[in-house]
Amino acid sequence: MRAFPKTKATVVAALMTSATMVAADDVEVLHWWTSGGEAAALNVLKQDLEGQGIGWTDMPVAGGGGEQAMTVLRARVTAGNAPTAVQGLGFDILDWGKEGALADLNEVAAKEGWDEVVPDALKAFAKVDGKWVSAPVNVHSTNWVWANKSVLDANGIAVPTSWEDFTAALETLKAAGITPIAHGGQAWQEATVFDAVAMSVLGPDGYKAAFVDLDEATLGSDAMKEAFDRMAVIRANVDDNFSGRDWNLATAMVINGEAGFQMMGDWAKGEFLNAGKVPGEDFLCFRFPGTADQVTFNADQFMMFDQGGPVSAEQAALASAILSPSFQSAFNVVKGSVPARTDVSDADFDACGKQGMKDLAAAAASGNLFGSMAHGHAAPASVKNAIYDVVTAHFNGEFDSETAVDELVDAVSIAK
């Protein structure tokens, strides 16, 4: 595809011009935020727009962390009927941008000074060829560990800061008859864990070389084998019943004290809060041991699809509303993530939220902010899924770490 960007762009552009659009002053929004909290947060945005006289046509398609919505999007674009705005993640945005399907938001971006307040690592996924094409909503960071404080206290475990501490803690919990790690056996969850483990083993440079540059030497290195070995250790500390479990059920195990730790993105916090738990008192959040300075992130954004011509007033209004500090704060307080711009007040956020914002700012400043491989912010979907295949197969015991490394190199080369 990259070999023929130009032809592709014209094809899509041709599709776009023949598009039949929703009524002039409506925005049609394709998204997969259908759970109560998310939808409520999105409703804030909707009301904001309606206040400006802009109607909101809702097009929710849940499933597979947006996969289903991406399929629908493809059908819509092919039909020449692209929605005005579409929730998008990482490389999907870049791919659509390269297809020439997205609108140019530079005007509104310049007016509102987005370039100054959005971290560079995030901008890499919101701009294509120097043009703003989508409006980031939030930043999730994915290298969190969630722990049940009373379980840790009861077993005399302090917050682990190194792999060795961590394995020792796991041993202690196992000996105490508690499942050390709550885990849901789905490919993306395993990849989320692998993300953090790889970061801790390979370090920031190695992580980038392996998952962003797709460097074969790094992918096939001994360090990578070490990462797989650590995955095996984690697997050994997961209960037998993990396969196919939803992430929130794994979180529930930590909440209920059946398990000690869970490695999951910051959205897990909502589960604790919903269960009436208080951060710092009932549960702990900390970065995966060995990744204290790094933040791997994924960011939800709204891609603005080219409606044939200059960006419409409605799209600009929507983008501007998304990036307004008030919405960023209101939304992210609910969602558990942190704002996409670094100048938002942390007043409304809880302890974990405050820490998240601080971490993000620090990581962004020190060059330690990385797109998460597991969540499609390091490599394109094909590579991401190829890595999923290997990680999940290894985690489920299909092959050992050595084979896993070979498979990884091979799978990435096919998918590249």
Add this chain to the structure above:
Amino acid sequence: MGFLDIDNTTKSYGAVEVLHNVDISVQEGEFLVLVGPSGCGKSTLLNMIAGLEEITSGEIRIKDSVMNGVHPSKRNIAMVFQSYALYPNMTVGQNITFGLEMHGTPKPEREKAMREVAKLLQIEQLLDRKPGQLSGGQRQRVAMGRALVRNPDVFLFDEPLSNLDAKLRVDMRTEIKKLHQKLGTTIVYVTHDQIEAMTLSTRIAVMNGGYVQQLGTPQEIYDSPANIFVATFMGSPAMNVLPAHVRLQKDAPHAEFSLHDGSLALLPFSQKNLAAWEGKEILLGIRPETLTDVDGADRKSSNIAEMTNRIVVTEPAGSDTFVSMQLGGKDVIARMRSDAEVRAGQDFTFAVNMEKAVAFDPETEARIAP
């Protein structure tokens, strides 16, 4: 020019010709029966008259207008089907008037016509029933009613009686004949039953292998069959056919054939033209009713010959007794009066009415005498 002309008509499916140059002219008021074994093409011909099958070449005319390519409903014909083809979802009344309705006849007229036909066929009490609630005979009447109500130029019947039991079949046969006599309409009737053909028709077309083998009155067909096929197909029991040699004795041609013990019988022909066949083999056709006991022989006949032969089986059938024997190496059946005293194994003297005997060319199977 007849009322219904079938003029040099053929029918092919792809490369296969199934009807060969059929030529039949039917006069108004005639009752033509197409008879033959299954697969002989008789139903195809009927369907071509009806317009249900296309005509490959030739012409079919009704009342002098060409029917090729004319839609069935525009030919002013009516048809009674073997399965009666009553519309299962309609009442008897609706079945009868459906055709009129399709032709745009106003309702009062339809009702009137329906009443008349129902009265004629004595099915008035059935008008509100569905076909599923009727007996076979009743369905048959409804099917005829449906045809009659249209008052068509030509009636077509496609084996209408074959789904009825034996007794009903005879009754309905008579009924159809009466109806024809009363209404005087032109009828083309397809059957494989030669008795129906004989009893109903004014003329018969015997068909086989896609050819009309013989077209004629029942009497002609019976007495002077054009070939062995017609001879054996028409009549029950079938005509006996046995190989014989022609011998001249006192200049008169005689038939010579073997009896049960191999000895030869020599019977005189009535037809002198057979002298030309002297010494050659022919096939001799003798109808069972012309092979009787001496007392039962036809008195009016001028040529009764006698021979003695052994009886193999006797089959008393009430009105007649059938006797089988060996003649010319074939099983041959004779028809006796019921009181003839015969028993199996007996050597018996038979009378043969040689006036009615038929001779065929063994090569072409065509009749050579009379």
Add this chain to the structure above:
Amino acid sequence: MSVASQDTAIRTGRITRTLIYVVLILFALFYMLPLYVMLVNSVKPLSEITGGGMMNLPEEFTLEPWFKAWSSAQIGVEPTGLAPYFWNSIKMVVPAVAVSTVLGALNGYVLTKWRFKYDTILFGLMLFACFIPFQIVLIPMARMLGLMGLAGTTWGLALVHVVYGIGFTTLYFRNYYAVFPTELIRAAQIDGAGFFQIFWRILLPSSGPIAVVSIIWQFTNIWNDFLFGASFAGADSQPMTVALNNLVQASHGVKEYNVHFAGAILAATPTLLVYIVAGRYFVRGLMAGSVKG
């Protein structure tokens, strides 16, 4: 065409019969199991479910999840429940089922009673079309709908379902009409009925059993379809399955399983009703046509 007598003439002994009943009832339990799980858990408060004991009867009976699923669950931005989507589905399913059934009937009629050269090959092509995996048609279909100006409309969606349904409806009706006496068609022709008159007056009134099969088959398939519904529906025409999916698959947040199950049963109600009401005729219809080859 006549429907043969009901039960077999085979006789069985007392012990065999008891065994047969036991097996039949065991299978009935097996088939009922998931429905039981769904029903029982849809009338429990969420806490009882997450506390385990999936098979247990509810300690506290509540219809709350049902009301919530119907009218106030979060489907999109607004907490509308499944109700509006229910009508979207109806608006799509009814025309799609009607059109595909009528087309199937007409096709079956032509293919059996108005034979022409190569009709068997055409039918074979139609039949083979039933086996196309739907995933591969998404993109080209989207383009076609866009070109026809039907993208994102209920009509477009109905068209898609008609297209991929006529193979089966044609199969059903063709097999059924194949044993329908051709003489009836001929009689009607002689009576002066045209192509459509024969169809409406003669054939269709006798097509009840097979129409039931075709309608059941199409109704269930179309109602339960998710892939086409999600891909080709517009924002205001998303069908029930897409809404249910949004309810069940909500990515982050608390999973209200009781509401999910209640919604699932609600979404399945029309198809269940169709099976219960028309199921009696279903076997009869299958008997009359589709399994007779």
Add this chain to the structure above:
Amino acid sequence: MAHSANADFKTRLQNWIPKLVLSPSVAMMLVFVYGFILFSVYLSFTDSRLLPSFGWVGLENYSKLWRLSHWEVSIKNMGIFAALYIVICTTIGLGLAIFLDQKIRGEGLLRPIYLYPMALSFIVTGTAWKWFLDPGIGLENVMHSWGWESFEFRWIKDRNYAIYTVVLAAVWQTSGFVMAMFLAGLRGIDNEILKAAQMDGASNWNLYRRIIIPQLRPAFLSAFVILSHLAIKTFDLVIALTGGGPGRATELPATFMYSYTFSRNQMGIGAASATIMLMTIAAIMIPYLYSELREKR
């Protein structure tokens, strides 16, 4: 034939109407089925990723496809799944139909119970099955709570056995439908033949084995067609039940194709797998269709 020009308008129209009536269906089929199949086959030779693209790459997608262990797994799974699914559904369907045909009291109640799973989509029942099969909350847990502590049923968690749970759920969904087809077949058999065979002294077993089951050939064939078509299209079930897991242990060609075409932006490979799937279907169906349709001529 000179007179055929006289054929009245109605007659000529009548000759064309059947073809006219058939033509929309034929046109739709040619475009929306065969056109799309050709398109998809074409895509399998291109470098299409996110959207269709027309850069010719020859057989590259196919060679990549066969290097993917993931694809091999899905092919192998298809073999296991299709074979077991078809055989078990047919067996259960036939068995239940025979049993239900013995003048059973309550048939009117049992029949819809057997049939109803077909009415539900797997978006609906997938979760219920997932729960039921889950050792933590499902059958195993229930058995334990009923006191059978040693009971173990954790196939869905075991990558060697998970595919069998997919079979189980699929059988649950369609065996009732197959039952209905066989029941219809049984009801269509002439009872006089059975009576005759009974007088010949055939036991019930022999009666079924020698007389009845051979007469169900059309029902077997219909069942085979419907089951194989469902087996090939099985998609929702896997997504809802196992999501293809544990690991990738329950991937099927349909899920493989979907994920490569739509989630992984490797439309070329997805199209290649679709092409292979279609060829497989054709290899099974064309001989069947040929024999079926030729017989009916």
